[in-house]
Every structure is written in structure tokens, then in C-alpha cells.
Amino acid sequence: MQFIRQTEFLLYGLSHFTKSAFLSRKKLFQPIPSNLESLHCVITGANSGIGYATAEALAKASCNLYLVCRNKERGEAAVEKLKATCGNQRIFLYQCDMSSMKQVKQLAEKLILEKRPVNVLIHNAGCMVHQYQLTEEGFETNFATNLLSVYYLTELLLPVLNENGPSKVIVVSSGGMLTEPLVIEDLQMKQETFDGMKQYARNKRQQVALVEYWSTKYVDLDVSFFSMHPGWVDTPVVQEAMPQFYKTMKSRLRTPEQGADTIVWLATSPCLGKENSGNFFLDRTSVHKHLPLACTHYSKETVEKLYLSLKEMVASI
Numbered sequence: 001m002q003f004i005r006q007t008e009f010l011l012y013g014l015s016h017f018t019k020s021a022f023l024s025r026k027k028l029f030q031p032i033p034s035n036l037e038s039l040h041c042v043i044t045g046a047n048s049g050i051g052y053a054t055a056e057a058l059a060k061a062s063c064n065l066y067l068v069c070r071n072k073e074r075g076e077a078a079v080e081k082l083k084a085t086c087g088n089q090r091i092f093l094y095q096c097d098m099s100s101m102k103q104v105k106q107l108a109e110k111l112i113l114e115k116r117p118v119n120v121l122i123h124n125a126g127c128m129v130h131q132y133q134l135t136e137e138g139f140e141t142n143f144a145t146n147l148l149s150v151y152y153l154t155e156l157l158l159p160v161l162n163e164n165g166p167s168k169v170i171v172v173s174s175g176g177m178l179t180e181p182l183v184i185e186d187l188q189m190k191q192e193t194f195d196g197m198k199q200y201a202r203n204k205r206q207q208v209a210l211v212e213y214w215s216t217k218y219v220d221l222d223v224s225f226f227s228m229h230p231g232w233v234d235t236p237v238v239q240e241a242m243p244q245f246y247k248t249m250k251s252r253l254r255t256p257e258q259g260a261d262t263i264v265w266l267a268t269s270p271c272l273g274k275e276n277s278g279n280f281f282l283d284r285t286s287v288h289k290h291l292p293l294a295c296t297h298y299s300k301e302t303v304e305k306l307y308l309s310l311k312e313m314v315a316s317i
């Protein structure tokens, strides 16, 4: 089955995730407006790659930005560069290691205390760590960064998002999730040989399922939920974590700006709301979450179990 999934994924990716696929679809895209002062956007992992390109496009669109970065110096450099190049002074830095739930909680508390009227939450920070590595709190690192923090920060900021609605939660997932079914047991891969790439793809599938779940659970809140795939993009994470893929695909990879395009569109388009909540996007289009032969479908009950496991894990933080 894994062979079928990988082959199907590769063929689909070569025709949909490359730079040329983006350029052919871009012809239909409308420009992003430049007067979006009413948007208050939190972006995690905002000092490099797709996160930085997202911040740059939103800064040019006059949005208020709260950049969440792990490293203070790199975060400050990103803020200064954005202010200088975009002529937007409403850009603020929040230092947070997203693999630490304690820090994620402090981040949410700070945003609430400072009364930041957040109405867009972009979960962009992500990692693919190949070694089995635990955080200080005892969580496997990929799981903590890619999934648990996404769950936790969203839940903590929901009251703020609702109060300042219509709001959007955007999760930067990955097409790699198409190669994995929804795993809800052994979330930290303790019971099998650790495989960082597999864990990353599982986390990305779990993100997509969680977004779907939130869209039905919080249907009465003034918040919509979206997941997306940026395409195959030339960024540090691809260079470092997937060197062979990077070497083979380098000339076909998208620029970070091209990868950020759908995130920026999701954040800024007034046409997106409850009717599209829970959907998975690629190149400004809602696309399917499963490959035809991959047998990756799951039930709502399964996602609910995942949700409850995550809830239990952060209960004592």
C-alpha cells in the first residue's frame, strides 16, 4: 500500500506542486488588496521561508502582524527588514519555541493581556526532525511542534478570535499528508522504529483532520478553519531535512513567495468563510484530501479521539 501511495503522490506532485504548476494557475489570480488595516495576523515561524514571505505579503497589504519566532535575534532582524521594505510599522515580535507547551501558553496569555485583536492565526512553524528527540516536557519534537502546539494555541486563542470575528485559522499542512492515513494511537511513535519523515507526514495529516473537526465543533463561533499545501518550495527545511529530494527537484521548486500565495489569499480574501471552513487548499482552490487509491479515509469519531487525546496531553500544562 505504501508503494501505491508514494507513486500516486509523486505523480500528483509532479503535475500540481511544482513551480510550473503554480505559474500556470497564477494567471487566474486577482491581486491582494493593499488596505487591510483591520486584519491582525499571528504568524508562527515567521522569520524564514514561507512564513517570512507570508509576513512580507501581509505587511505590504497593511495588516498588523505578530511574528512568532523561536530565536530572538533572527526574529528582530525579520521585523526590522519587514518594516524597512514594506513601510509598515505595525509589526511586533513574540519569542516562543512552539515545541514547548509552556511557552505556547505564555504566548497566548501575552497576546490576550496586551489585548491584541487577533483575527487571523497562521500556523506555519514546522519541522522534520529525523532523530527521536524529546522536548523538556517529554513530547516527541515533530509531534509537539507540528501538531500539539497547533491544537493548543488555537484552543487558547479561540475566545479572542471569536470576539474579533469573522476570524480565520490557517494551518500550513503539506501534500506529504496524502501518503499517510490518520494515525491516532502512538502519536509519538514510541512503539515502532522512528521515522522522522513518516512522523512529519502523519502530523500533517493530523493537522488536516483537526481543521476539519474544528470546523464542525465550532460552527457557532465566528471563526473559520482552513488547511493548505504551499506546494514544493525552496526553503531551509527542504534543503536540510530532504537533501536528496532537494537536489533532484531544485529547478522545479517554488519560491517562498509562490508557496506563501495561498496562505495570504486565505488570510485576506473576504469570500472565504463558514461555507469553506474545514477545506484543504492548494493554489487558491479547495482540493481533495485523499488520493484515489491511497485508502486514507477516516471517520469523524476517529478525529474526535485524536482531539480528546491532544486535550488530555495539555490538561496539566
Ligand SMILES: NC(=O)c1ccc[n+]([C@@H]2O[C@H](COP(=O)([O-])OP(=O)(O)OC[C@H]3O[C@@H](n4cnc5c(N)ncnc54)[C@H](O)[C@@H]3O)[C@@H](O)[C@H]2O)c1
Binding pocket: 044, 045, 046, 047, 048, 049, 050, 051, 068, 069, 070, 096, 097, 098, 099, 100, 123, 124, 125, 126, 127, 145, 172, 173, 174, 175, 229, 230, 231, 232, 233, 234, 235, 236, 237, 238
Ligand atoms: N517547503 C516546502 O516544500 C513545504 C511543503 C509543504 C509544507 N511545508 C510547510 O511549510 C511550513 C514552513 O516551512 P518552510 O518550508 O518555510 O521551512 P522553514 O524552515 O524556512 O520554516 C519553518 C519555520 O518554522 C520555524 N520553527 C521550527 N520549529 C519551531 C519551533 N519549535 N518554534 C518556533 N518556530 C519553529 C523555523 O524557525 C522556521 O522559521 C512548515 O510547516 C512546513 O511543514 C513546506
